Amino acid sequence: MTILEKIIAHKQMEVDKLLEEARLFDMSKQPVPFKNRVTTSNEVQIISEIKRSSPSKGDIKAEVHPVTLAKQYEAYGAVAISVLTDNVFFKGSMKDLQAVAEVVQIPVLCKDFIIHTVQIDQAKAAGASIILLIAAALSKQKLHELYHYATEKGLEVICEVHQMEELEAILELDPAIIGINNRNLKTFEVDLQTTVKLASHIKNKNTLIISESGIITRSDALLARDAGAEALLIGETLMRSTNLFETYHTLKVSKIRRMHDAR
Numbered sequence: 001m002t003i004l005e006k007i008i009a010h011k012q013m014e015v016d017k018l019l020e021e022a023r024l025f026d027m028s029k030q031p032v033p034f035k036n037r038v039t040t041s042n043e044v045q046i047i048s049e050i051k052r053s054s055p056s057k058g059d060i061k062a063e064v065h066p067v068t069l070a071k072q073y074e075a076y077g078a079v080a081i082s083v084l085t086d087n088v089f090f091k092g093s094m095k096d097l098q099a100v101a102e103v104v105q106i107p108v109l110c111k112d113f114i115i116h117t118v119q120i121d122q123a124k125a126a127g128a129s130i131i132l133l134i135a136a137a138l139s140k141q142k143l144h145e146l147y148h149y150a151t152e153k154g155l156e157v158i159c160e161v162h163q164m165e166e167l168e169a170i171l172e173l174d175p176a177i178i179g180i181n182n183r184n185l186k187t188f189e190v191d192l193q194t195t196v197k198l199a200s201h202i203k204n205k206n207t208l209i210i211s212e213s214g215i216i217t218r219s220d221a222l223l224a225r226d227a228g229a230e231a232l233l234i235g236e237t238l239m240r241s242t243n244l245f246e247t248y249h250t251l252k253v254s255k256i257r258r259m260h261d262a263r
């Protein structure tokens, strides 16, 4: 069983429990716009992740205070905050997301493994403005169903792909936002060329491309930018930073290519 299969098997149990509880979620919260903030900016924007732990790295900063960190991310110019809400594999929680959403003005991404509409309701009620749908974890039919459900609820959706077949499946939706994950969620291998390769097949200029995972250096940011990414989803590099001001300064690149940008 791959790690992704293990995560999804566990998610199914969580979903069954949520459905059994038949909780009613407050769906009245107004989402904070995301895509427009990215596309109208002159800089490649950073979605900053709160990532306590991960299957590939183990504990990164398990005891982090999400609210304090989220406020710092916002102050240093994050365009959105990604909160890993999975507990078993990432040590996150919906409580983390809710606490963050209550204190920041920027949109919050519910970074989880969504396989059912009830998780979308739960994320929205907790204050998420964006959700993630991972093509590798969903059938094409399910992906389309969840995408439409979330957008009808006013949420923005990052459709995440890692391989060409996944990209083909989501291009049928003509989604507003595509996240290219440089990490293979089955093997943990990280390769930024994934962004370069897949972005070249996204022909709709209105589609926002996000490069996710493995972004450590300015060269990585420039590589993703040159491939067409207008935003970067960064977790571990920010979590391990001892000087966030400097880290943001290093990773924030202009959308316009300049002479001294040479990698």
Ligand SMILES: O=C(O)c1ccccc1NCC(=O)[C@H](O)[C@H](O)COP(=O)(O)O
Residues within 6 Å of the ligand: 003, 004, 049, 051, 054, 055, 056, 057, 181, 183, 185, 188, 212, 213, 214, 215, 233, 234, 235, 236, 237
């Ligand atoms: O990070 C992992 O080990 C992982 C394993 C299995 C499924 C998902 C995983 N990570 C989720 C992510 O996509 C990343 O947290 C996110 O893109 C940030 O990546 P990074 O900047 O490399 O921390």
